[in-house]
Amino acid sequence: xxxxxxxxxxxxxxxxxxxxxxxxxxxxxxxxxxxxxxxxxxxxxxxxxxxxxxxxxxxxxxxxxxxxxxxxxxxxxxxxxxxxxxxxxxxxxxxxxxxxxxxxxxxxxxxx
Amino acid sequence: xxxxxxxxxxxxxxxxxxxxxxxxxxxxxxxxxxxxxxxxxxxxxxxxxxxxxxxxxxxxxxxxxxxxxxxxxxxxxxxxxxxxxxxxxxxxxxxxxxxxxxxxxxxxxxx
Numbered sequence: 001x002x003x004x005x006x007x008x009x010x011x012x013x014x015x016x017x018x019x020x021x022x023x024x025x026x027x028x029x030x031x032x033x034x035x036x037x038x039x040x041x042x043x044x045x046x047x048x049x050x051x052x053x054x055x056x057x058x059x060x061x062x063x064x065x066x067x068x069x070x071x072x073x074x075x076x077x078x079x080x081x082x083x084x085x086x087x088x089x090x091x092x093x094x095x096x097x098x099x100x101x102x103x104x105x106x107x108x109x110x111x112x
Numbered sequence: 113x114x115x116x117x118x119x120x121x122x123x124x125x126x127x128x129x130x131x132x133x134x135x136x137x138x139x140x141x142x143x144x145x146x147x148x149x150x151x152x153x154x155x156x157x158x159x160x161x162x163x164x165x166x167x168x169x170x171x172x173x174x175x176x177x178x179x180x181x182x183x184x185x186x187x188x189x190x191x192x193x194x195x196x197x198x199x200x201x202x203x204x205x206x207x208x209x210x211x212x213x214x215x216x217x218x219x220x221x222x223x
Binding site for chain 2: 004033035040041042043045047048055056081090092099101102103104105107
């Protein structure tokens with residue numbers, strides 16, 4: 001089976017712009033979660049989608065949003081980018097709740 | 113916000129040494145404890161998932177134990193090799209389906 005894929009892998013944006021990141025889960029996985037990692041921080045949970053519905057949400061401002069499509073692919077959008085949004089964004093997929101998550105390679109976002 | 117703590121934050125060991133790290137998590141609403149290995153420039157890779165108090169898992173030279181009553185898990189690496197150099201993450205998943213990750217232990221094995 002193909003693993004979790006994320007596009008793009010690298011992105012440079014300027015403050016105030018918006019960005020959309022994409023994640024394609026492992027075939028058959030209906031849950032997709034998004035995480036942010038910044039230097040010195042652990043993986044911070046953004047949100048989880050399951051069968052096109054947001055099931056859990058982390059403690060991030062409303063500028064961060066996401067969605068999931070009927071084929072389980074997910075997108076994450078960040079509007080009005082700030083310098084502090086520079087980070088590695090990882091998505092992970094799994095089959096059932098609390099089962100092992102499988103991670104994609106991440107998208108590294110740099111906001112200038 | 114739920115707190116998952118890992119110690120030590122970083123570790124340097126000589127090749128051949130055995131080592132262990134700790135993950136502490138809340139003992140309430142526990143569903144599973146996960147360990148991941150995260151090598152530089154790669155995706156985090158799942159090592160173990162443990163659900164029962166007293167669980168022990170082993171994969172080659174790496175093993176893990178779980179104590180849900182007191183809220184901790186240990187990861188052991190026997191005879192560390194340079195290829196074991198990575199960040200080791202633990203994650204707590206509770207009955208609410210959400211994962212909470214620790215900040216990781218960075219292991220460097222010196223040849």
